[in-house]
Amino acid sequence: MKTASPFLEIGADAGPCVDVTFEGAPLRLTEGANLAAALLAAGVEVFRHTKTTGAPRAAFCMMGACFDCLVEIDGVVRQACMVEASQGLRINRPHEAEAHDDPA
Amino acid sequence: MGQGGSCRPARFFYYRGRDMDTDYAIIGGGVVGLSLAWGLLRRGLTVTVLDGDDGSFRASRGNFGLVWVQSKGVNQPRYARWSQQSAAIWAEFANELGANTGQDVPLEQRGGYDLHFSEEALEAKVAKYETLKAQLGGDYPYEVLGHNALRKEESHIGPGVVGAILHHQDGHANPLRLLMALAADVRRMGGRVLTGKTVTEVTKPDGFRVVCADGTALGAGKVVLSAGLGAAELGPRMGFKAPVRAQRGQVLITEKLPKLINRPSLIARQVDEGGIQIGATNEEVGLDDRVTQPGLSGLAAKAVAAYPALAKAQLVRSWGALRVLSPDGLPIYQESATMPGAFIVTCHSGITLAAAHARLMPDWLEGTDAAPDLEVFSEDRFAVS
Amino acid sequence: MIRRDLVIIGAGPAGMAAAVRAADLRLSVSILDEQLRAGGQIYRDVDRAAALRGDILGKDYAHGATLTAGLRRDAIDHLPGAVVWAIEEGFRISYSQDGQGAQIAASHVLLATGALERPMPLPGWTLPGVMTAGAGQILLKQSGVLARNAALVGSGPLLYLIAAQMIRAGTPPAAMVETQGRGDIISAMRHLGGALRGWPYLLKGMMMLAEITRARVPRFTGAQGVAIEGDTKAEAVTFTSAGRSRRIVCDTVFLHHGVVPNTQAARSLGVGHSWSRAQKCFVPAVDEWGQSDIPGVFIAGDGAGIGGAKAAEHAGGLAALKIAEELGRLDPSGCMEQATPLRAALTRERAPRAFLDTAYPPCAEALAPGDSTIVCRCEEITAGDIRRYASLGCLGPNQAKAFGRAGMGPCQGRFCGLTVSALLADANGRTPDETGHFRIRPPLKPVTLGELAAMDAVAQDEAT
Numbered sequence: 007m008k009t010a011s012p013f014l015e016i017g018a019d020a021g022p023c024v025d026v027t028f029e030g031a032p033l034r035l036t037e038g039a040n041l042a043a044a045l046l047a048a049g050v051e052v053f054r055h056t057k058t059t060g061a062p063r064a065a066f067c068m069m070g071a072c073f074d075c076l077v078e079i080d081g082v083v084r085q086a087c088m089v090e091a092s093q094g095l096r097i098n099r100p101h102e103a104e105a106h107d108d109p110a
Numbered sequence: 111m112g113q114g115g116s117c118r119p120a121r122f123f124y125y126r127g128r129d130m131d132t133d134y135a136i137i138g139g140g141v142v143g144l145s146l147a148w149g150l151l152r153r154g155l156t157v158t159v160l161d162g163d164d165g166s167f168r169a170s171r172g173n174f175g176l177v178w179v180q181s182k183g184v185n186q187p188r189y190a191r192w193s194q195q196s197a198a199i200w201a202e203f204a205n206e207l208g209a210n211t212g213q214d215v216p217l218e219q220r221g222g223y224d225l226h227f228s229e230e231a232l233e234a235k236v237a238k239y240e241t242l243k244a245q246l247g248g249d250y251p252y253e254v255l256g257h258n259a260l261r262k263e264e265s266h267i268g269p270g271v272v273g274a275i276l277h278h279q280d281g282h283a284n285p286l287r288l289l290m291a292l293a294a295d296v297r298r299m300g301g302r303v304l305t306g307k308t309v310t311e312v313t314k315p316d317g318f319r320v321v322c323a324d325g326t327a328l329g330a331g332k333v334v335l336s337a338g339l340g341a342a343e344l345g346p347r348m349g350f351k352a353p354v355r356a357q358r359g360q361v362l363i364t365e366k367l368p369k370l371i372n373r374p375s376l377i378a379r380q381v382d383e384g385g386i387q388i389g390a391t392n393e394e395v396g397l398d399d400r401v402t403q404p405g406l407s408g409l410a411a412k413a414v415a416a417y418p419a420l421a422k423a424q425l426v427r428s429w430g431a432l433r434v435l436s437p438d439g440l441p442i443y444q445e446s447a448t449m450p451g452a453f454i455v456t457c458h459s460g461i462t463l464a465a466a467h468a469r470l471m472p473d474w475l476e477g478t479d480a481a482p483d484l485e486v487f488s489e490d491r492f493a494v495s
Numbered sequence: 496m497i498r499r500d501l502v503i504i505g506a507g508p509a510g511m512a513a514a515v516r517a518a519d520l521r522l523s524v525s526i527l528d529e530q531l532r533a534g535g536q537i538y539r540d541v542d543r544a545a546a547l548r549g550d551i552l553g554k555d556y557a558h559g560a561t562l563t564a565g566l567r568r569d570a571i572d573h574l575p576g577a578v579v580w581a582i583e584e585g586f587r588i589s590y591s592q593d594g595q596g597a598q599i600a601a602s603h604v605l606l607a608t609g610a611l612e613r614p615m616p617l618p619g620w621t622l623p624g625v626m627t628a629g630a631g632q633i634l635l636k637q638s639g640v641l642a643r644n645a646a647l648v649g650s651g652p653l654l655y656l657i658a659a660q661m662i663r664a665g666t667p668p669a670a671m672v673e674t675q676g677r678g679d680i681i682s683a684m685r686h687l688g689g690a691l692r693g694w695p696y697l698l699k700g701m702m703m704l705a706e707i708t709r710a711r712v713p714r715f716t717g718a719q720g721v722a723i724e725g726d727t728k729a730e731a732v733t734f735t736s737a738g739r740s741r742r743i744v745c746d747t748v749f750l751h752h753g754v755v756p757n758t759q760a761a762r763s764l765g766v767g768h769s770w771s772r773a774q775k776c777f778v779p780a781v782d783e784w785g786q787s788d789i790p791g792v793f794i795a796g797d798g799a800g801i802g803g804a805k806a807a808e809h810a811g812g813l814a815a816l817k818i819a820e821e822l823g824r825l826d827p828s829g830c831m832e833q834a835t836p837l838r839a840a841l842t843r844e845r846a847p848r849a850f851l852d853t854a855y856p857p858c859a860e861a862l863a864p865g866d867s868t869i870v871c872r873c874e875e876i877t878a879g880d881i882r883r884y885a886s887l888g889c890l891g892p893n894q895a896k897a898f899g900r901a902g903m904g905p906c907q908g909r910f911c912g913l914t915v916s917a918l919l920a921d922a923n924g925r926t927p928d929e930t931g932h933f934r935i936r937p938p939l940k941p942v943t944l945g946e947l948a949a950m951d952a953v954a955q956d957e958a959t
Contacts, residue, residue, distance in 0.1 A: 012624065012746035014666060016639040017547055043638035051623050051728055057366040057384055058875045062727050064623035066872075068630035069536050070529055070940070071611050071757070073905040074621075074872060081422045082594075082943060083365055088578075090531060101368050139888070164891025164931055171897040290898040293887045305888045365905060365941065383900070388944075401937055403581050403589045403598070407951035410944040421945030425938055426905045 011049035026095040028077075035091040042068060042075045042087035045097075053077055053086060054099045076100050132158040132302070134475075135320045135330035137309050137344065138337035140170035141285065141460040144292035145467035146334055146475070148207075151299040153472055158328060159296065160307040160320065162340070167356070167399060169338050170460060172431020174361060174389045175285040175381065176374060177217065177462050180224060180252060180277035184238045187245040188486045189440050193459070194249070195482075196466035197279050203465040204283065207291040210298060215284065215291050216382040222280030223260075223375035225271050225416055232273050239275065252277040264372050268418045274375070282374040284382050285461045292464075309337070312348050314449045332475065333452045338434045339397070341456050349448030351489045354456055356397055356432040359390035360405040362413070364423040377416050386420060388413040391430075399430040433458050436492075443474070443487040454489075499523045499572070500822055501815075502588055502601035504579050504760060507535020508562060508804045509796025510607030513811035514573075515565035520819040525599055526566065527577040527590055529940070533563040535609055536629065537804040540637040548639055551663045555804075556636065562808070581937035582764055586791065589950075591942050596950040603791045603818045606761055607811060610754035610797035613776070614910045615649060615861040616870045616878070619723030620750060624730075628751030632657050641666045642747035646732045648721060649752040650675040651855040655703040657749065662710045670743045671707065672732055674752065674858035676717035683854035690850030697847060715741060721860060723748050752857045756798045759909060762935035764792055770927040773852055774801055775862070776913060777932055783838075784817035785810055793818060806844035809837045862917055870918070871911040873904020881915055885922035891931045892916050905941050908933040 023034045028050055035044040042065040045053065052062040053075050065075035068087045075086040078098045086097075134150050136143045139161025147157045162168075179197050183190030197219065204215040226232035236254060243250035255263065256273045263276075296303060304326065311321040318330040335341050335348060345352025366384030374380075378388045391405050406428055414421045434456055436442050441457035453475060457463055466482075474481040501517050503510045506528035514526045534541040538559025545557045566573045574592060581589040586601050612627040619625065628647060634640040641661060645668050647654045658668050690697055707714065715736035724731045724742075732743045755776035758768060766787045767780040778800040780788045785795040795814040796807030816834050819825040825833075864870060866879030880899050889895040892902065892915045901915050902908035908915070912933050920930040 012643055013634070014641045014643050016641065016664060040638050043634050043640045046634070047638070047640045053623075056875060061621065061875065062623050063621065064728075065626065066630060067612060067627050067910075068633040069611075071906060071909045072872065073941075076905070083424055088529065101366075103368075161888065164889075164893045165934075168894075168897075171893070286897045286900075290884075290887065293898070297887065303888050305890050362944075364944065400583075401581075402583060403587065403937070403950065406581075406937065407947045410947035411951035414944055414948045421943065421948065423944050424905070424941035425944055425947060426941045427903060427907070427936070428938065429936055 011047055013047045015047040024091055024093040024095075026091060026097060028097045029099060037091060037093070039091045040087060041077075041089040041091050041095075041097075042085075044091050045086060052099070055102065057101070130317050130331055131328040132156045133331045134158070134334060135160065135318060135328060135332075136334045136336060137312075137320070138335070138340065139293075139303055139305070140168055140336070140338060141289055141292065141464055142338070142455060142457065142467060143334070143336035144289070144296055145460075145464045146336060146455060146471055147296050147301050148292055148299070149468040149472040150475070151296060151301050153476070157296070157301045158330065159301060159303045160309055160322065161303055161305045162308065163306045167339055167397065167432050169431055169434055170285065170289050172359070172361065172429055173285050173461055174359070174387065175282050175379070175461060176222065176376075177219065177281045177283050178222065178459070179279040179462075180222065180239070180275065182459070182462075183440075184242050186438075186440060186486060187242060190242055190246060190250070192441075192466060193462055194279055195470065196463045197281070199469055200281075200283070200465040203468055204288070207288070207295055211291045211294045213287065213291050213294065215287050217281065217283045219279070219281030220373060221276050221278045222282065222373055223274040223276055225274045225375045225377055227270050227272060227415065229272050232275070235275060251279060266370050266417045266419045268415050270415050276373070280374070282379050283461060288461065288464060309344060312344065312449070312452065314452070318449075318451065331451065334475065335452065335454045336456060338456065339432060341454060345454055348452050348454075349446035350444060350454045351492050352442070352454060352456070353437055353492055354434050354442070357435045358393040358395050358399060358430050359433055360393075360401050360409060360428060360430045361390050362388040362406060362409050362425050362428045364388075364420070365426050367423060370419060371417065375416070378413050378420070385426070386413070386423060397432065399432050401428045401430045405430075438491070441487050442489060443484045444489040496587070496598050496600050497525070498600040499525045500601065501603045501605060501818055502527065502586070502599055503605045503607055504588075505535065505607035505609055505796070505798075506530065506533040506566065506573065506575075507537060507607060507609050507796060507807065508559070509609070509798075509807035509811035510535070510605065511562040511566055511811070512808040513605050513607060513795060513815040514571050515562075516812045516815035517819060518568065518570040520815065520824045522815075522819055522822065522824060524570065525572040525574060525601070527574045527579055527588070527599075529576065529578045531576045533566055533573065533575065534559050536633060538562065539633050544636050548636070551660050552636060553660075578940045578942075579760065580939050580942045582760060589937070591940075591946055594943075594946065596942065596946040602822065603793065605785075605793045605795060605811070605814050605818070606798055607794075607796050607807070608757045608760050608798045609807075610801060611757045611909055612751065613753045613755045613857055614870075614914050615750040615752055615858065616864045616868050616914055617721050617723060617750070617861055618865070618868050619725060619729065621869055621872055622723055622725045623728040624725065624746055625723055625748045625750065628653050628657050628749040629754070631749040632660070635660060635664065642749070644669050644745050645747035645749055646670050646672055646743045646745040647749045647751070648672040648674075648718075648732060649750050649858055651751055651753050652700055652851060653754075654751050655700060655707060658712060659703040659706045662706055662712070667710045667712050669745045670732075671712055671714040672718045672721060672734055672736075672743065673714060673716045674718050674721065674860070675855050679856055680854050683850050686850035686853055690847040693843060693847035719860065721858070752861060753855065754797065754801055755913060756800060757909070758798065759907065759935050759939050761787065761792070761794055761798065762932065763937060763939055764789055766792060766794070768932065771800065773849065775857055777927070783813070785814035786817060802841075802845050802848065806841055809841040809844065812837045813841070862914070863921060864914070870914045871901035871904065873906050874900040876901040876911070878914070878918055881918040882922050885919050889919060890923055890925070892919060892933050893931075895919060896933060902933045907935060907939070
């Protein structure tokens with residue numbers, strides 16, 4: 007997750023930050039940022055794996071239509087692109103709780 | 111435009127006097143019609159299936175997918191027995207389809223529940239099962255699980271569920287995979303399936319003549335009407351009472367989830383792909399197959415009461431399907447008195463009975479010595495209106 | 496349940512303009528928008544972003560702030576973050592806001608749900624790192640997030656706009672891989688006369704192209720055999736152009752070959768749709784006011800046929816006028832009088848469409864993908880699967896959906912519907928209209944069972 011992100015965030019120092027975790031790893035995101043955008047900028051490359059084949063997926067449409075940016079927050083699977091970053095979010099790949107052996 | 115398809119004449123078959131295009135014309139290409147077609151083809155008969163279009167009411171696409179024995183035929187033991195017969199040969203049937211098509215037809219027969227939220231209702235149901243069990247000579251393997259025993263089987267069961275009847279002959283299948291496997295195997299065996307057809311006329315000048323709205327016409331030795339709700343209109347013209355009506359069932363399905371439900375019930379089952387399917391309403395609303403917010407909410411409330419963990423699950427799809435119901439809920443199997451050689455085959459449980467229709471019904475249609483006794487399912491039981 | 500004269504779904508240009516016009520005519524109005532901030536996709540988050548990035552995004556974007564400002568008045572009930580999941584006769588609109596189900600009733604509904612990117616199924620398009628060009632723009636507009644090393648793939652003016660914006664922001668794209676060919680531009684010339692009436696639009700396009708050339712961004716046109724390579728993420732785009740095989744190494748791929756109406760809500764209501772040959776998509780049946788074939792249901796903006804943001808704004812106003820007239824708040828002559836300037840403006844905005852649609856046609860390979868290409872992203876169904884279902888008798892997408900699950904996932908066919916219908920139409924030798932489209936049912940967007948169940952309790956309480 008610490009790999010350099012393929013995305014660059016301009017004006018990232020603009021606002022206050024919040025602490026969240028993705029798959030247990032801590033991340034600092036801009037408060038109120040679009041969660042999908044903030045995860046991409048933070049270097050998260052795989053948001054989830056498909057249930058059918060296990061293929062990796064990440065944000066695709068950014069407008070709530072494609073459902074590829076699904077993440078699990080508080081046990082509910084939601085579209086990351088429709089959520090804003092807020093303090094303390096614990097974000098996980100959907101329904102992968104039993105397979106958390108790769109903290110990378 | 112497909113190769114070869116481009117020069118297809120508007121009329122695929124021409125009626126040629128007494129010539130017969132097919133041994134059997136089957137009107138309706140859902141699970142019931144295709145199961146019969148499959149069984150007939152397997153006996154070496156020629157079969158043509160006339161199927162509707164993409165927007166037809168299709169119970170085969172909207173059903174709940176249970177292969178179910180319990181609660182069926184509490185007032186008619188023959189129906190209970192018929193369901194048991196089908197359930198008993200379902201696995202063999204599914205395996206054969208799977209082997210023939212290379213496509214799995216998922217089936218699980220490890221029992222199923224009737225979940226109860228009140229002791230009284232549970233006891234009342236058990237009393238009925240006991241009567242039926244006696245009528246069936248004791249062959250009705252069920253047991254009653256109290257809440258704690260149920261919890262050992264279903265770790266997510268809700269505190270409001272007082273208990274369940276676990277019937278060991280129950281199970282569930284993937285009904286859409288069954289539909290596709292039948293469609294594929296019927297074609298593989300040489301069955302002709304004509305899609306986008308609406309049959310407008312069946313006459314019997316000598317052999318049968320079946321005519322469609324688009325002008326397609328074919329001659330057939332025998333005709334089976336397995337058109338679900340479509341039978342209500344066409345049936346009377348073929349000498350049947352065909353007293354079928356639509357009953358709407360709204361069904362919900364969630365996102366794919368990790369294993370949460372062990373065995374199926376009438377409230378919810380976890381399908382092989384992972385989604386939780388939740389059913390179903392019973393609404394007398396005619397040919398309206400829409401879903402409604404009160405319908406969705408009512409089903410969701412019951413499912414969450416049964417399995418509280420479902421509260422966080424996302425509903426991704428819902429649909430309303432129209433059940434094909436006879437006045438007493440039993441199947442209708444009848445040969446036409448005015449058009450001998452024409453049969454109506456219609457039922458509410460096309461998935462449960464698919465194996466019986468495929469493996470046992472051909473003998474009845476062909477009138478062999480091995481024909482099952484289906485007398486109680488004849489139209490004689492309906493008063494003349 | 497709250498009852499309004501008009502409930503508008505979607506706070507983009509059409510919805511916002513309609514809300515303002517309707518409120519001016521003293522209609523009670525609620526505008527439900529699934530986004531947390533008004534603007535739609537074209538003016539996404541404009542109130543926050545224009546101040547931060549207005550120089551990159553340009554004046555057209557900043558215009559959105561005048562529309563969002565219009566919503567800030569008591570007569571308009573703006574419900575942000577309200578995800579509509581059912582619209583039933585009557586009309587009863589069910590939505591989800593902050594994890595709670597709610598309902599609102601209305602005599603009239605205006606669907607202003609805008610456009611979706613035309614699905615662009617190419618080999619590798621499901622890999623992480625592949626996004627729509629619209630997504631790239633949204634990242635920039637709303638979040639100031641830019642791809643460091645992106646290839647832009649497809650055709651259409653939006654690709655030039657995003658390229659120009661990336662250049663201005665200091666991260667020019669690695670390459671433009673354009674699928675339209677010279678022949679397309681030549682065919683489009685016959686529409687140039689019409690397009691010249693929309694000359695400011697064309698001028699902007701030419702200026703963007705000049706910007707791209709100045710920045711020395713490599714452009715490849717007539718690209719064929721386009722595929723995205725990568726194991727667990729996008730690593731390169733491969734294609735041939737001008738007879739040469741190319742491989743562009745990149746981290747991000749932005750796909751675009753036009754946008755299409757988002758018809759989910761309209762279809763769920765049973766509004767009739769027909770195939771538009773010009774726009775190569777299904778469009779709902781609406782009259783010049785945006786009135787559909789279902790009384791009380793109006794559609795405005797790109798959801799009624801692609802016309803762009805300005806056209807959407809005018810169409811939203813027209814719909815509001817007609818609804819006010821139907822409700823007796825405006826007499827027919829007043830309605831016509833107010834409509835005249837809107838109609839003239841709408842005609843002007845639509846003038847370049849024919850030229851653009853012809854010059855930048857959808858990528859042929861993505862309209863008829865190869866057998867191994869995934870078309871349904873949710874259920875991972877390939878084009879070959881769909882063709883096989885056709886051979887098993889599937890005349891339309893609903894039977895194909897039953898056979899193979901295409902369209903059964905959470906996106907409900909938004910990103911495969913057009914492709915599935917096109918593949919079946921082609922395989923069966925039938926027209927798109929004969930083939931039809933997925934039947935869309937509630938929930939239009941997923942909703943938790945807990946939320947649904949809570950609404951059942953509410954109904955019971957109210958009944959007692």
